[in-house]
Amino acid sequence: MKTLACARLLLAHDRTSLLRLLGIVCGVAVGTALFLTLWGFAQGLTTRTERATWPDYATDGTAGMPAGELTGELSSDQIVISGNSAVLYSSLADHFLDKRIGVVSIAATADSTVAVPGAHPLPGPGEYLASPAAAALIAEYPVEALGERYGQPAGILGDEALGSPGSLLILRGMTLEEIREQPDATVVSSLAGKAFSTSTFRIAAIVGSIAILLPVLLLISIITRLGAAQRSETFATLRLIGATPAQIARLAVLETGVTSLVGAVLGAVLAWAASPLFAQIQIDNERFFASDIQPSLPFALGVALLITLATTFVAWVRALRSQNTDLGASRELMEKRPGLWRLVPVLLGMLALVGGGWLSSNPVMNLGVSELLFGALFVAGFAAILIGLVLAGPLLTWWASRFAARFSRGAAGVIAFARIRQHPQATFRAVGGLVVAVFVASFFFAAITIAHVEEEGDGRDSQQGGAESSSDTAGASERSAVGASPDLLHASLSGGYTVADMDAVQEQLKAADGVTGVAPVYYHERPTATEEGSNTEGEASGGAEAGPSEGIAVLRARDAAVLGIPEAEVPDAPWIELPPRYLPSASVPEDADPEASIQAAQFADSSELRPSYLFVGYDGDPLMRERIRTVLLTSSLRLAMVPLTIAEMRDDGATDSFVQEYAYLANLGVLIATAVSGISMAVSTVSSILDRRRTLALMRLAGMPHTTLRRMIAAETLLPLLVVFLLSAGLGFVVAQLLLSGLTAGRRSVIFSLLDPTYFVVLALSLLLATAAILATFPTARRSTALSVTRFE
Amino acid sequence: MNSSAPPSTLPGIPPATSPGATPLITARDLHLAFGLTEALRGVDLTIRSGEILAIMGPSGSGKSTLLHILAGVLVPDRGSVVYNGQRISTMNEAERARLRLAEFGFVFQFGQLLPDLSALDNVSIPLLLGGMSRREALARSEELLGSFGLSSCKDKRPPQLSGGQAQRVALARALVAGPRVLFADEPTGSLDSLSSEQVMEMLAATVRGFGVTLVVVTHDARTAAYADREVIVRDGQIRSGFEL
Amino acid sequence: MILLGLLETGSAYGYDLKHRYDRLFGLRKRLAFGQIYATLARLMRDNCIEELAAEAGHGPERRRYHITDTGLRRVESWLFTPDIPHENLQSNLFAKTVIALLIDDDAERLLDGQRHAHLERMRQLTSEKRGADFATAALCDHALFHLEADLRWIDLISARLRDLRESIER
Known part of the structure; x- marks a missing residue:
């Protein structure tokens, strides 16, 4: 078989099919660009924090020795540093109008060899270097309002010292005697920032990134299945005539491979080119240097290639495994009953989380290796659970519909549940994206609740971005x-x-x-x-x-x-x-x-x-x-x-809390994951409607009173959906609990009473959307015998 | 009447042989179950080379299933099917596919013509699958359609054809690769009386002229009347005791 | 033949036979007593039935009849010899089907046999049609459609056999 010729003939022969292919290309492009952009932001956040926090970790008491203990002169490989960049703790920063300015003071020898980021040369006593944004601010106002605080301007602080282009940072020089009076003055030989204060936060950040990135991959896989029903009808006819499974697989691979490759490369280039634009977006009130979030072109293309390989591989496997069980149109394509193996990844993931939690409270080897191990377990476990959720979905749907069928009253209900029981994979495919969103939302909202606990311990007012109980603030003010x-x-x-x-x-x-x-x-x-x-x-x-x-x-x-x-x-x-x-x-x-x-x-x-x-x-x-x-x-x-x-x-x-900052990011994460999943669901709904176009048209021909029937089915299908949603929400809570207690060695846990009411709105909305999606794909008309007379459209 | 004489040349078919007594397809003790439903419960059947056999029976009797097994599309749970000395019930999917492509043709009731392709393209598909170049495949297909009197339809899409025309295009596609056996499942099922007659006339005349064996599943007696003999399938078994 | 078949189900009095016949088959027209007596007499003469206890002085309706072995054989061959296919044989076929059910014989087999005969005839007609002139073809088609109607009916009856059996035994 001349694969290319056959493929062109069968899959790309007219405007409609070409449009479909184009749709897949665009969808994959958007998905890839989204993936790379989100990845870029995740990277950018850590990179910029790492770069900007060099003064903070020098003066927090964990590095070097307090200046008070310094006897004798300062040597050239030492400097004394005090102050804070205001990235982590804005209460230690200088304030001007509504802005926070980080002020760092150093004292060094004239021939100092210590490398201070962005400071060439080091400011002398009474002088200061200002970040570009700070310099502009100082110039804008009378010197006695701001500039006088720091001394004589001696130049601009380089970007290597800053987190974002808009960072306000002052580096001023002092004499040894002056700086000794600062309570946090520390003698250090080198300066370095950190992306995360503890490995706990690093693990949390990785888990959060996975929770946001995996739905995007799910979206891409849903897109590649656009128009799958038409393709499978074509393939079924070919198989009948005598195309071998290998031939069919070759066609499927060619179609998916070409469209995915073109789309992914397009998306990669798009993400790479647009990142300077995205760098202007403010997260946590700061924008980004373009280089922080821009993926390198080789990396972007590499991701594109990986995505292509993944989608093509899945298409290949699907084509090989598809059975020839349809006998003309008198019987529909029968799905196999979902096997129990589908539960394995989720269970393994849970096991990994429990194992990680145990390991973090009982370090069996030295701390570094132990941290690495349980960090790996947490990350792998979470990823396994997220992927496993998608795999186990059809099985859960099947169980849920069997369970729900026992309570169904009307004929419509019986029909609906039998339907779902026959096609658990098709049903779940329609709502899979949202189930993932519900899981992610539950996970994030549950994890955020510990933020409330954090600040109660500090005795500060609870005012975090997003999740809020506004009554508290009102009372306090x-x-x-x-x-x-x-x-x-x-x-x-x-x-x-x-x-x-x-x-x-x-x-x-x-x-x-x-x-x-x-x-x-x-x-x-x-x-x-x-x-x-x-x-x-x-x-x-x-x-x-x-x-x-x-x-x-x-x-x-x-x-x-x-x-x-x-x-x-x-x-x-x-x-x-x-x-x-x-x-x-x-x-x-x-x-x-x-x-x-x-x-x-x-x-x-x-x-x-x-x-x-x-x-x-x-x-x-x-x-x-x-x-x-x-x-x-x-x-x-x-x-x-x-x-x-x-x-x-x-x-x-x-705003002074690591946890608070992550709570804010978590809210962002929920938003993104839900939006992406919503798009996934919309795409799969449209795809299903296209697949059912013929049947739906025939439904209208037959004059079925679809409004009444659908209303009945809607009421009945809510039940299995609710069950699956509850299961995934429950899983989200359980995973959040496991992760929190694991990471904090049992000190923290989820507090359900602090769950934000917004969460329930998200849940209700998802349920509604999912019901609509399932209804749109309900091929109830297939059973009507009148249709067997109609040939094509 | 619009039906034209059967084609004078059919690519790949050896010269006509009279329907002899040589068994071509032998099926023994076929059993097949879908889940808990038993579709076939012990079927024996012998099909002779060159004959036209009608498989009849009520809906749900298992006749379509039987056809699919005889044609190597489905594999029975128990029992054997031997075609021309080869045991096809034990072949794997790829081998059976190759056999179908080389030896069998199919005229089924539904959706067997791809609705987005022209009649000409549809007919050329088996040739393309077999590795023929597109140019040659199109040439042969056009020739065949012409000999069926369907030249005017060659660029039309199936939805634009009448029922009878579509089935004749399907017949052309089934014959284009020169098969030895034609399997038809309700070929006249969706057609009116005149079109049914035209399609069956053409079908019967063509296969007789070239010694092609025809196995047709139908519930329509007038369609079955074109066959040499009939077998009745009821409840998964052959109930007629009137074999020749 | 129908009466003989009825007798196979069990010996009966003359008036019993009439009532049963009318109930099962008398939808179009009832059987007159005279016809029954004549048929019974003929069957007696052919040795298909015999009287059980002759009560002198009564007419045939009060006499009790019983089927003989000869009679049994005749019923069998009647049931399982397909009729020559032509239109309007439903009544005959229907009667045969009912009797077969009553005597618990293989009604399916008899219907299959008739179906086969019909299909054979249809095959002949179809061959005749080939290459024939318009009038001949039209005639053949006419016959074909009627035969097809018969076959439809046979299929339907075949499918409803169980219901039929129950209604008879009530």
Whole structure:
């Protein structure tokens, strides 16, 4: 057989068939491009985090030695570094208007050999290098608002130090003496960022990527089956006439191979070319360097080739395995009953997850190898479960319809379930994409619930992107709205000041431009228990220590006006206690009484008072605030932290968590997986409708009252669908639980009470879509004998 | 009447031999079950070279199944089919396919013409599968269609043909590779009286002229009347005791 | 022959026979008593039936008849000899089918036999048609269609045999 000639004749002979082939090419192109783009983003996220976090891991206390321990001179292969890039923890960053600026300080010898990313040459004391975006920001505003904070501009920080083109980062030079005063100053010899703080997160990221990428592969495989029914009719006729299975397989391979190759290569080139455009998309408020997400052309083409090989291989296997069981049109193509082997991959995957979990709590060998092993088990297990879900689908559908048939009442139900029982593969194919989406959604939503636990432990407000219980935020803002104005600047002080010092500072600051009032607040430690909630201010003031005994915040009565406390509420005493509701912390204790009256402060001697922080009032203009902040930063005041407004502190607290960041990404992941699966389902629905075009047309001819019949069937088919969906949702929860407890060695688990209501909306929507898809493929008319008379269309 | 004389030349067919007593296809004790349903429950049949045999019976009796087994399309669970000395019931799929291509032709009731291809292309398919070049295959097909009086139809698609024309095109396709046996399943099933007659006339005359054996499954008596003899299949067994 | 067949099912009185005949076959016209007596007399003469207990002084309707071996053989050969195929033989065929069922004989076989005979005839007609002139062909086709109608009927009866048996035995 001249394969090419036959293929051209049989599969590409007229406009309709060519259109079909074109459709497959386009579909595969889109699928491949989507795959490579998502892959690019996943890569980009890790690459940019790895690149940007070089200062953070140097100063977090795990590298080098604290600068305080340095004896003697600094050698040329060492530098002292302090500060933070603001990538991981925005509360440690400098603030300007609504932006966060990372500030890193270094001190080095003149002939330093330490390689600092993006800094050639290193800034000297009093100088600074700014990232391009930071330099632009500084230039835009008066120097006393921003530029003065850092010193003399000495150049631009190179891209190797930055995560994204829009990163705001300042690298300033200091003398050894200056930098030693920073609490986080560390002596290091080399600098490197990390993509993940722990292997746990790396594993979680890989699992998340798989959960998003596999639905795309599923989409591609569904696309290649476009018009499969027509093809199988053609193949059946050929087989009858005497085409060998090998000949049929050759035709199938040629068709799938050529279309897949053209489509995949097209998609690969598209992804490669469009990535600079996609780099402009902001994830986590930052865009990307094009080189971070752009796949290399060889890699992209390699993926295209792999996809082609996979789809062609599947087509080849399908063609060889198809049985010649159709006897003309009097009997339909009978499907084989789904075998039990279909359950194997899912079970193996679960086994791998359990094994990984056990391994992570009981490391049997050294930590590195053990981590590698259980990481591999988790990843492989998850992938096996996801793939296994698609494989086991027909079997589950078959069981579900058998189970449901026992409860069916009407004739339509009996028909429907018999239908599903006869064609479990066709039924599942229509909704497979959505089942995967439900699994992924359940998995992600369940995994996210631990984010709520994380921040409760930190005592911060729960405000993560996406999944939300809005009642919490409203309550919190209500409570703090009772207190001090959110615009009030709050400057934490390092230790060593006295009351007299503070009085002097207060006079100096009040003279500064734009300052309307300064209120120093002191910490008074008391040996006995005091009013409710007084221990919270120990945490809230950041730099001040929270001692084992309780203390209260104290300030002069005459300064109370700065905080906005009405004069009528101020008792007649020189010093007053600051009620909890005026504390700068966004997390006000539950039992704080909004109506509690202000007490006079009782203490023996002013030496018992420790200066803790300053409140600085101004006219409310943001630029004025920045000027004042600059004044504070460049003054000789020893600050524990960058001065922040109460509002800024609240916002910072909300985004400071690795888990939160991943929760945000997980929501993104659910969106993508559901969208992709939705597209898969739409494609397979359209494909099924095309397959059934002849039957559906004949249905209309026969005058079947399809509306009523369909309504009945709809009600009945919901049941097996619901069962399969519930099973896959349940599996998603179980897998999330296994993974979470495995990765955290049993410390964490899924909390169902915190499940976001959005999840149930997703579930309901998927169920509806799936029902519609199944109905569209229901060939109920095939049984009608009238049709046997009609020949073609 | 539109039917024309049977073709004078049929490529690949040896000169006519009279229907002799030599058995061509021998089937013994055929059993086949689909799932729990037994379609054939012990069928013995001998088909002689050159004869026309009608297989009749009510719907669901298993006659189509029998035809498929005789033609090597299905493999029986038990029993044997011997064609021209070769035991085809034990051959694998590929071997049976090759046999079908070389020796058998098929005229079935439904969808056996590919609806998107022209009549000419449809007829050429068996030749292409056998490795012939497209040019030569088209030439032979055109010749055959012409001898059937279907030249005017050669570029039309099956949906554009009348029932009778379509079946005659199907007949041409079945004969184009020069088969020894023709298997027909309800060839007149969807046709009216006149078209049925034309198709059967052409079919019978053609196969008789060239010594091609014809096995036709039908429930229509007037179609079966063109055969030399009939067997009745009922409940998976042959019930007629009137074999010659 | 029908009466003889009825007698095979068991010996009966004359009036019994009439009633049974009318019930089974009298849809078109009933059998007159005179006809029954004449037929019974003829059967007696042919040695197909015999009287059981002759009650003197009564007519044939009060006499009890019983089938002989000769009679049995005649019924068999009647049942299983196919009729010459021509139109309007339904009544005959129907009668044969009913009797066969009543005596628990192989009704299927008799229908098969008739079918075969019909098909043979149709084959002959089809050959005759080939190359014939318009009138002859039309005549053949006419006969063919009627024979086909018979065959349709035979197929239907064949399929309904079970129902038929039940209705007779009620």
